[in-house]
Amino acid sequence: MLNERYYFVYINTNKTHNVFYTGVTNNLLNRNYQHKSKENKLNFTAKYKVNKLVYCETFSDIRDAIAREKQIKGGSRKDKINLIIKLNPEWKDLSLDM
Numbered sequence: 001m002l003n004e005r006y007y008f009v010y011i012n013t014n015k016t017h018n019v020f021y022t023g024v025t026n027n028l029l030n031r032n033y034q035h036k037s038k039e040n041k042l043n044f045t046a047k048y049k050v051n052k053l054v055y056c057e058t059f060s061d062i063r064d065a066i067a068r069e070k071q072i073k074g075g076s077r078k079d080k081i082n083l084i085i086k087l088n089p090e091w092k093d094l095s096l097d098m
Helices: 028-036 043-047 062-074 077-087
Strands: 007-013 020-025 052-059
Touching: 007 028, 007 062, 007 077, 020 028, 020 062, 020 077, 028 052, 052 062, 052 077, 062 077
Parallel strands: none
Antiparallel strands: 007 020, 007 052
16 A cells, blocks of 8 residues: 555646646656746747646556546547636646645
8 A cells, every 4th residue: 555656647738728738647746846847848848838737637557547648638629628627617726736
C-alpha cells in the first residue's frame, strides 16, 4: 500500500481559455510547476502560455490513465469544455489548491 502510485490525467489552458493541453503524469505537483516555470521547455505549453490547471482525474493504473488521456485528446473542443465545466464551472486554477 505504501508503494501505491497514482497517475493523473489533466487539462491545462491559457488565461483566455482558448487553448487546451491534455497530459498524463505521476507527479501532478512537479508537472504543474514545469508548466508554470519560466524555464518551461515544453514547446507547445510555453508558446501558448498554457499553465492553468482546470481539470484532473486520478487513476491507480497507468494503462487506464493513458487510455483516458487518448479519449480526451480524441474528443472535440466542446467535449473538453463540458468536462471542465462539470468539475470546475468557475475555471479556477486547481493548482492553487495543491
